Amino acid sequence: MKPKPIKEVKARIQQHRRVGVDYFRLRLLCPEIARLAQPGQFVMLRVSDSSDPLLRRPFSFFRIFPPQTKKRKRPEDEGALEICYQVVGRGTSRMTQLREGERLDVLGPLGKGFWPEEGRSLAILIGGGIGVAPLVAWAEQLRREQGKKKRFSKTSGNLKEVLVLIGGKSRDKIPGIREFMRMGLEPQIATEDGSLGFQGLATDLLERELVTQGHKSAALYSCGPLPMLARVAQITDQFDLPCQVLLESRMACGVGACLGCAVKVRDRTLRGALEDEDARAQGAAVHLEDRCGEEMAGSWREGLAPIIAEPPAFFRYVRACKEGPVFEARDILWE
């Protein structure tokens, strides 16, 4: 299997703006990466030349501007990437000092992004807080695909509609509202403090939608805080809908070498996993002895014969940076 190309470039900062109390947007001119970038993938930014903070920081794409071959009217037509970040620690604090025109070391595109679920007529995008950011790039791509659909489409199938459900602590903690509106999408909004839209959580909006509207042909794409994603996974499981989640993770290298960004996933079919050449090629560890975990003990406690009932949920670790950061929600072991 040939590795996907990864570029390391010194990208010029085209725009850097504060868009909320602690939210910023950073647009980088880097045609090499913008050409390859897919929504849900990410870049590793080197936010400082010093050894403190030491590591690069991962950021998913808020917007992707692929290089335009013909009409290049705006600077970003050259090929640009925009990220939206929240100041949470030393790395992001340091980033706020970056100035337009400066150059920043960018490594990417990395990981596996969102993929269109075949044969689904509705895409529901559900995000919370800063996790809304990568959904903006995905919505943009879905809308583009919809536009092309009349001619021919391999990927989007019969996608007819995109529904956006987003939430945050307060109205200034939800990025991308304006971008969704510009795409002709009217996002349903939930805020915990009631400062905008429905007072509550984005997952409340989701439940309401599914209960009242049915949406049997929906596919879900989600990003946000872990408890929210776990809840989305639970709801979509109940309604038997496919759901992809973008997981945030600490990582050091971003390219699959350090094994620091381990994500615990279900490994339902033991033999399947052993025979799955792809999984092995990607370095997914399979360890037989540690497989008989709590889940199996649990099913015994409930008096179920583990062999007949659901196959025991053995687990394995995969890398968020390589096998993810977008996963199928039902594969994740939410703990």
Next chain:
Amino acid sequence: MSPKTDNPSLQVNLGSLKLKNPVIAASGTFGYGEEYSGIIPLEALGGIVTKGLSLEPRQGNPPPRLAETPAGMLNAIGLENVGLEIFLQEKLPFLRKARCPVLVNIFGSTVEEYAELAKRLSAVDGIAGLEVNISCPNVKAGGAIFAAEPKTVYKVISKIRRATSSFLMVKLSPNVADIGKIALAAEEAGADAVSLINTLTGLAIDVQTRTPVLGNVTGGLSGPAIKPIGLRMVWQAAQVVRIPVVGIGGIVTAKDALEYLIAGATAIQVGTAHFIDPRAGLKIIDGIQRYLQANNFPDVASLVGSLKIKKDTGQPT
């Protein structure tokens, strides 16, 4: 000093193993080579040490596995690896084509497992040598328990030595009282080289939750923060053993690498720095070359162990 050389040689000899330059990618930070192959030309490196390998696959530790610390990072991966069979079938074919000497880092939970791995790996083509990991701080078995005492080091290394005629390098732990004695035990047991230092055991705490940051509680500290310790230990080890010493620990720039060479390292390994800059190793090779040129050294070897210390000061303790 030798006459000025425009093109100093970067080649180094680790005993029987010849490397085109002294810069090696360190185990656990470079995957199985292929992870970085799309980003840098692997053949430019002096060598690659693969992720620690065991007979059976290992799942590794629960996350979080990483914590950033001042000028460094803690990791507790727990030696997750694909196991020998998958390594041979799926990882080695790529490495064979990489045109770069490959050292396979091995570990076991018993002396017999080490010997078995060494034996089976020496029977296949495409491996330049073995690096024996007796110093991982993050797993109970196969970890630091072997590295702590000269006696156990001697026992495990001599057993491996009898199992293989391959080039054998022993990776030493800094979490020991007397590094000289440990290095000497490795040499006496038949090691061709020693590499040091592995990570230092550390702890990071989240004060909000009053819990350890790492899933494994403790982890191994690496990065620029540990360089002075690595340098000191390499210097100490190089004075007591005759076999080559390979320096590891916080090497980010050519200057860092040069310090290790001057302290007595014949070659060096770049680890954590590759996470930050995949080109770190290449930049270091370039920087060493320029230093040798500028200072009229004909080759790397003439720099190795050239630390000047005034008499009656700074004796190894």
